[in-house]
Amino acid sequence: MLNKYPLWKYLLVLSIVLIGFFYAAPNLYAPDPALQITGESSSQLIDGKILNRALNALAESDIEYFGEEIDDSGRNALIRLANSDQQLVAQARVSRVLGDGFIVALNLAPTTPSWLSDYGAQPMKLGLDLSGGVHFKLEVDVESAIERRMEFYTNSIKKVLREKRLRGLVTLSQEGRVQMRFKTEELREQARTAIDDAYPELSLDRTDSEGSWDLAAFMSEQAKAEIGDYAVTQNLTTLRNRVNELGVSEPLVQRQGQNRIVVELPGIQDTAEAKRILGKVANLEFRLVASLDAPASDKQNYEYRSADRAGASEWLERSVILTGERVSNAQASFDQNGRPNVQISLDSEGGTMMSRATRNNIKRRMGVLFIERKYRTRYETQADGSEVAVKIPYDEKKLLTAPVIQSALGAQFQITGLDNPMMASELALMLRAGALAAPITFVEERTVGPSLGAENIQQGVKSVQYGLALVVLFMVLYYRVFGVAAVIALSVNLVLLVSVMSIMGATLTLPGIAGIVLTVGMAVDANVLIFSRIREEIGNGLSPQMAIHSGFERAVSTIFDANLTTLIVAVILYAVGTGPIKGFAVTLSVGIITSMFTAIMGTRALVNLFYGGRRIKRLSIGGKGA
Numbered sequence: 001m002l003n004k005y006p007l008w009k010y011l012l013v014l015s016i017v018l019i020g021f022f023y024a025a026p027n028l029y030a031p032d033p034a035l036q037i038t039g040e041s042s043s044q045l046i047d048g049k050i051l052n053r054a055l056n057a058l059a060e061s062d063i064e065y066f067g068e069e070i071d072d073s074g075r076n077a078l079i080r081l082a083n084s085d086q087q088l089v090a091q092a093r094v095s096r097v098l099g100d101g102f103i104v105a106l107n108l109a110p111t112t113p114s115w116l117s118d119y120g121a122q123p124m125k126l127g128l129d130l131s132g133g134v135h136f137k138l139e140v141d142v143e144s145a146i147e148r149r150m151e152f153y154t155n156s157i158k159k160v161l162r163e164k165r166l167r168g169l170v171t172l173s174q175e176g177r178v179q180m181r182f183k184t185e186e187l188r189e190q191a192r193t194a195i196d197d198a199y200p201e202l203s204l205d206r207t208d209s210e211g212s213w214d215l216a217a218f219m220s221e222q223a224k225a226e227i228g229d230y231a232v233t234q235n236l237t238t239l240r241n242r243v244n245e246l247g248v249s250e251p252l253v254q255r256q257g258q259n260r261i262v263v264e265l266p267g268i269q270d271t272a273e274a275k276r277i278l279g280k281v282a283n284l285e286f287r288l289v290a291s292l293d294a295p296a297s298d299k300q301n302y303e304y305r306s307a308d309r310a311g312a313s314e315w316l317e318r319s320v321i322l323t324g325e326r327v328s329n330a331q332a333s334f335d336q337n338g339r340p341n342v343q344i345s346l347d348s349e350g351g352t353m354m355s356r357a358t359r360n361n362i363k364r365r366m367g368v369l370f371i372e373r374k375y376r377t378r379y380e381t382q383a384d385g386s387e388v389a390v391k392i393p394y395d396e397k398k399l400l401t402a403p404v405i406q407s408a409l410g411a412q413f414q415i416t417g418l419d420n421p422m423m424a425s426e427l428a429l430m431l432r433a434g435a436l437a438a439p440i441t442f443v444e445e446r447t448v449g450p451s452l453g454a455e456n457i458q459q460g461v462k463s464v465q466y467g468l469a470l471v472v473l474f475m476v477l478y479y480r481v482f483g484v485a486a487v488i489a490l491s492v493n494l495v496l497l498v499s500v501m502s503i504m505g506a507t508l509t510l511p512g513i514a515g516i517v518l519t520v521g522m523a524v525d526a527n528v529l530i531f532s533r534i535r536e537e538i539g540n541g542l543s544p545q546m547a548i549h550s551g552f553e554r555a556v557s558t559i560f561d562a563n564l565t566t567l568i569v570a571v572i573l574y575a576v577g578t579g580p581i582k583g584f585a586v587t588l589s590v591g592i593i594t595s596m597f598t599a600i601m602g603t604r605a606l607v608n609l610f611y612g613g614r615r616i617k618r619l620s621i622g623g624k625g626a
Contacts, residue, residue, distance in 0.1 A: 003548050003612035005605055013605050016597070017492055024499035026116050026123040031108035032067070033084035035091060037077040038103045045074040050098065054079060057097040063090045067109070080109050092389075100377055124502050126266075127509035127583060128252075130457050133266040137444035140235050140259045142228035145438035146176065149227055150219070153199065154178050156349055157217065160198050166191045178202075178217040188213040199348065230328075231438035232259055239263060261440070284324025288357070289365040289402055290315040314402055316367045321357040326350025332424040335414070340424035342415045351411025359408035367402040368415065460513035467517050468494075471524050479531050481620035485606040486527040486599075493523045493591075493598040500590050509583035519591030522566070526599035530555040531621060544619045548611060552604055559600065567592045 037046055037054060051068060054077070058065050064082035071078070081090055087106050095104045108131075112122060128135055154172045157180070161168060168191060169181040182188040192204055192215055201223060207214040219227075236255055243251045243265060252264040301315050329345040346354060358366070376392045401415055471490065475483035497519060501508065534551030542550060567589060574585035611619070 003545055003608050005608050005612070009601075010605060013601055016496070017602075020492070020496040020499040022116070022119075022499070023121050023502050024495045026110075026112040026121050026502065027498055029111040029113070029123065031110050031123070032080040033087050034078055034080045034107045034109035035087070035094060036105040036107040037079070037094070037098070038075060038105070039101065044101075046070055046077045047074070050102070051077050051079075053097055054094045054104075057093045058090055061089065061093045063093070065090075078107065078109055096377075096379065096389075120503075122502060122505075124498065125505070125507045126457075127507045127512070127580075128264045128266055129510040129580070130460075130508065131266045133264060135265075135444075135446050136263040136442055137256070138239075138261045138263065138440045139443045140228075140232045140261065141439040141441065142231055142259045145231040146219070146224050146227055148438075150176050150178065152349060153202065153217065156199070157195055160194050161191060164190065164194045166194065176218065180215040180217070181212045182215070183212065185213045188215050191215060228259065232261070235438060235440060236261055260443070284327065285369040285371060286321040286323075286354070286357075287316040287319070287367050287369060288321065288361060289367055290317045314365075314367055314399055316369065316399070321366070322346070322350050322353045326353070330428040332421065332428040333414075334421075340421045342424050342428045344413050344415060346411045348411065354409045354411070354413070358405050362405050362407060365402045365404050368400045370398045370400050371396070456510050460510060463517050464494075464513065464520070467520050471520060475524065475527070479527075479622050481610060482527075482531050482534075482607065483622075485603050485610065486524065486531070488606060489527070489598040489602040490520065490523050492602055493519070493594050496594040496598065497587070497591050500594065501587065504586075504590075506586050506590075507583065508587075509580055511580040511584035512587040515584045515587030515591060518588060519595055522563070522592065523595035523599055526555075526559045526563075526595060527603055529559055530599070530603065534619070534621060538619065538621075544611070544616045547619070548607060552600070552607075556600060559596065563592050563596050 035054070037050070038044075039046065048070070051070060055065065055068060058079070063086050065079050066082065067078075067080040069078050070076070079090075079094075081087060091104050091106055095102075098104065110117070110123065150172060154170060157178055158170050161170065161180075166187055167183070168187060171179050173179050180188075180191060182191060188206070192206070195202065195215075195217060196204060199217075201219070202217045203220055205216045205218070207216060232255060236253065239261060240251075240253045243253060243263065251266070252262070254262055256262045301313050326346045326349065327344060328347050328350075331343045333341055333343050335341050376394055378390045378392055379387045380390050381387055403415055468490070472487045475486045475490075477483070479486065494516070497516065506512075530551055533555045534547050537547035537550045538544065570585045570589040570592065574582050574589070577585055
């Protein structure tokens with residue numbers, strides 16, 4: 001029987017539509033403006049006393065709040081506010097009351113019901129252009145990292161030659177090559193062997209000149225590329241760690257291209273403050289714990305912050321074994337007994353320095369000192385009676401751990417004696433992100449105000465509404481009953497588009513809204529092709545049922561080809577585009593796929609329900625079919 005779907009096809013279409021409605025539903029529940037409170041350290045817990053201090057501060061400032069809670073981990077507290085206009089005031093008030101030991105972040109608390117969230121249904125995230133904040137594009141100075149590495153090789157080669165008693169002139173050329181000049185060929189060959197043994201990753205090239213025998217050491221292009229990639233990756237980790245201090249919920253820090261990093265901080269409007277935090281200095285030092293009888297001038301006292309030695313302190317030697325610049329990698333792990341530790345990897349020079357310092361100090365303890373440039377907040381009263389927060393810089397030095405040296409250490413060793421996996425993870429992160437591996441330059445910065453973000457959302461929603469209304473009006477007036485079927489399919493298409501993006505965890509941006517508007521038009525294009533083909537078949541003398549069947553069958557290939565070429569362009573846009581372009585490409589790609597489903601299967605199912613399986617003389621499709 002023509003134009004009659006089997007039951008399983010109707011059930012398939014219905015199931016997909018119902019699932020789409022289910023996962024799109026969370027977007028109907030607007031999030032509440034909120035404050036999120038966390039400790040500066042990931043191991044710091046938020047208890048009821050801390051939460052009550054924050055609540056009292058809000059109450060004293062006549063700021064309405066509700067729904068305060070502490071999550072299951074005990075590391076985050078959330079306070080929902082009644083008015084978004086009071087978020088900044090509330091943040092400033094709570095930050096002052098709690099002090100510098102806590103991070104008070106602006107947040108949007110989800111209101112998704114549990115019957116949705118329990119099955120993974122979550123609303124779409126909003127991009128920077130819709131939520132407001134600051135955008136930075138930073139460029140990592142890869143050449144500087146390579147130069148620093150060659151300077152390291154230059155000093156190290158000088159040291160190797162001194163230890164081997166091989167006299168020669170060692171300089172670093174402007175081309176980034178370590179040039180060595182010797183008086184005899186024998187000295188050059190001995191130096192070549194010694195350097196090749198110490199640094200096999202270097203390439204060596206012999207050159208002779210009048211009266212001297214020269215040797216050049218240099219890195220291959222692959223080695224330079226690896227150093228550049230490491231510098232960008234290390235800086236990426238460092239920046240992700242640092243933006244946490246800015247009080248931002250769900251910041252975006254991602255690599256872009258070969259040597260650039262994009263940082264987007266929703267909710268932050270102070271560009272200068274953000275730049276200060278992103279470019280701040282932090283480092284790490286390894287020192288031996290001083291003996292009790294050591295002179296006071298040779299040691300310094302530091303507080304020990306570990307849980308098992310809370311409030312205690314250690315005397316460390318003033319001389320430094322090595323700094324965090326020699327740490328190439330650090331990973332949290334567990335030993336054979338299931339106790340947390342941190343696996344440390346040093347570069348070759350760091351391994352030599354560590355071995356030399358520890359082989360004669362077995363059974364002594366070694367302290368890991370983390371030094372960080374921080375800022376203390378001081379509030380000053382102005383002449384008009386208002387208060388201004390002033391940031392006072394200082395260096396905070398924390399003794400992270402002081403384990404016993406069990407054996408001589410080299411480039412690979414582990415730090416033990418940690419209390420819990422969370423502490424191990426934090427220590428590994430500090431070791432990895434203690435300092436920037438290469439300088440960074442701000443090549444682009446822009447600020448999006450929260451009011452502008454709200455205006456963007458309002459205008460974007462209006463554009464979708466206006467576009468949809470005009471399409472609905474045209475389709476119903478021009479195609480009658482078939483137009484109604486197209487409008488229903490178009491509405492379902494928008495729901496499916498939103499649900500797929502919500503499932504993907506995609507971020508909705510202003511170009512993404514443009515992609516939705518474009519999808520509305522593209523979805524109707526498919527229906528117009530089908531309906532025009534049906535009209536043509538009726539004009540050629542086919543019966544209404546045959547015209548419907550032929551119209552859908554013959555238009556499908558055209559629709560598929562047109563959408564496939566657009567999908568290819570969208571994929572290319574996503575591959576080569578950045579930020580907003582990617583958002584547009586994602587929305588467009590998803591919209592193409594959902595529109596093909598609703599235009600071909602969805603509209604066909606509705607038309608089959610209206611006309612399928614019965615005798616009809618005319619179709620309500622406008623034109624000759626009316």
